[in-house]
Amino acid sequence: MAALEWLTWRTAMERALYGENGFYRRGERPAEHFRTSVHASPRFAAAIARLLVEVDVLLGHPERLDVVDIGAGSGHLVSNILACAPADLVPRLVPTAVEIAPRPAEISPRIVWRPDLPDRITGLAVANEWLDNIPLDVVERTPDGVRTVLVDPSTGSERPGPVPSAEDRAWLDRWWPLREPGDRAEIGHPRCAAWASVIGRLSRGLALAVDYSHTRESRPVYGTLTGYRDGSTVPAVPDGSCDVTAHVALDACTTAGERAGATATLLTTQRDALRALGLTGTRPPLDLAHRDPRAYVAALCHAGEDAELTDPSGLGGFGWLAQTTNIPIPPPLTPGRDALHSGKPRC
Known part of the structure; x- marks a missing residue:
């Protein structure tokens, strides 16, 4: 019988997702394993394209406008944004997929x-999931205090390991204190550092993180580690056979972004953000079915897609962290202010 290999979850996830022959390294397509807003409807990209238009206005229509899709997967989001962008903006766009x-x-x-x-980024950076x-x-x-959890990557079996590092304890004490035996936490400072690296590259513009999330007031007692494969939730076994994910402490990332240079911040939900960007899910009037049946069917489809994207118990419950450098938060996301856009997305 082969000996078990006990690793920290961070090491095990790194190998399983990004190591040689890791889940993402070998080119797995996210849509084959889990449903994201990008794959639910192109109207998600249309909403992001509207944000891009607003950012362009706030930047004064620069000669080069970046739109960066971070963790691009198969590139659907940046492709759809490019397709939706106003024709007069497209020649100045530099679309980039980071993958x-x-x-x-x-x-x-x-x-x-x-x-x-x-x-360097001047424009819009989007990190969707x-x-x-x-x-x-x-x-x-x-019962002996807080311990780092070790995992056997081949089975997902766990056991208590060493005392957390000083860096882990500092993050834990501030963002996710554990009170009772059995309580678990996912140490989020690697996500904070990753987000800070995005903000640090943002010369002028908007960076947007969209993800499963929670805040200090509502941390899940037993954590959120989950696996996805072939459209189903599976045990989080870090053997490279499935996606392994955990929700994001976006409030901690907010502070990291501000330390990295963000000058304005908005932390909200996808439901509220997409509604502010025009995805209301409102059904079209019935009389449209008689006046223009095709338009009625299209509007009805849009309403259904909007409803899925803004469902508070599903995709609409995702957190949206919007942070800017040297421009304000775009007006559509800021209640009480009028939109600035000079052109509309084509989608």
Whole structure:
């Protein structure tokens, strides 16, 4: 019988997701394993395209406008944003997909495909379900105190390990204190550092993180580690056979972003953000079915897609962390202010 290999969760996740032959390294397509807003409807990208228009106005229509899709998967989001952007804006756009998986053959040659973040970004950076895949450690309060959890990557079996590092304890004390034996936490400072690296590259513009999330007031007692494979939730076994994910402490990332240079911040829900961007889910009037049946069917489809994207118990419950550098938060996301846009997305 082979000996068990006990690793910290952070090491195990890193190997399982991004190591040689890891889940994402070998080019697995997210849509084949779990449903994201990007794959639920192109109207998600249309809403992001409206934000891009607002950012362009706030920046004064620069000669080069970046739109960076971080953790791009198969590139659907940045492709759809490019398709939805106003025609007069497209020539100035520099669309970039940040993804370690191989470039799909069908991706537009206009899209820059790279494995790491650009050095500087002027425009819009979007991290849709990226932070939840940044590997992290798990800790548990035991009768002997807080211990780092070790996992056997081949089975998912766990056992208590060493005392957390000073860095882990400092993050835990501030953001996720454990009170009772059996309580668990996912140490989020690697996500904070990853988000800070995005903000640090944002010369001027908006960075947006969209993800499963929670805040200090509502941390899940037993954590959120989950696996996904072939459209189903499966045990979080870090053997490379499935996606392994954990919800994001976006409030902690907010502070990290501000320390990295963010000058304005909005932390909200996808439901509220998309409604502010025009995805209301309102059904079209019945008389439209008689006046213009095709338009009625299209509007009805849009309403159904909007409803899924804004469902508070589903995708609408995702957290949206919007942080800017040297511009304000775009007006549509700020209640009580009028939109600035000079052109509308084509979608």
